[in-house]
Amino acid sequence: MGQEVSISLQAVKTKVYKLIDALIEGAKTETEVQESIRRWWKLIHPADRAVAQKYLELVLQRSNACLEAMNDGLQTVSESRVVVAPIPAKTPKLHPVSNQPQISSLL
Numbered sequence: 001m002g003q004e005v006s007i008s009l010q011a012v013k014t015k016v017y018k019l020i021d022a023l024i025e026g027a028k029t030e031t032e033v034q035e036s037i038r039r040w041w042k043l044i045h046p047a048d049r050a051v052a053q054k055y056l057e058l059v060l061q062r063s064n065a066c067l068e069a070m071n072d073g074l075q076t077v078s079e080s081r082v083v084v085a086p087i088p089a090k091t092p093k094l095h096p097v098s099n100q101p102q103i104s105s106l107l
Contacts, residue, residue, distance in 0.1 A: 005040065007048045012055040015040060016063065064089075 022028040
């Protein structure tokens with residue numbers, strides 16, 4: 001298989017946060033982030049994919065919870081006055097990679 005990546009919670013967090021930063025900074029588009037995660041998934045040894053999926057789901061759930069907490073805090077500060085119309089929450093989606101098990105129920 002060539003190069004493989006190590007799987008640890010820290011490694012998954014690093015990958016996810018780098019992709020989030022790249023999207024926020026405009027260095028990558030949503031499509032590029034999706035392609036990057038697909039390439040990363042292919043580098044994970046099949047025996048490690050269950051653990052990788054568990055860690056990925058955990059990181060995405062916690063990231064989503066953090067964003068919702070910040071949004072709720074901002075709404076509380078605005079004293080019931082909407083400064084900016086809230087953007088509807090968008091559930092992250094991971095599309096299955098060919099010949100790979102589908103990552104289901106992320107959030």
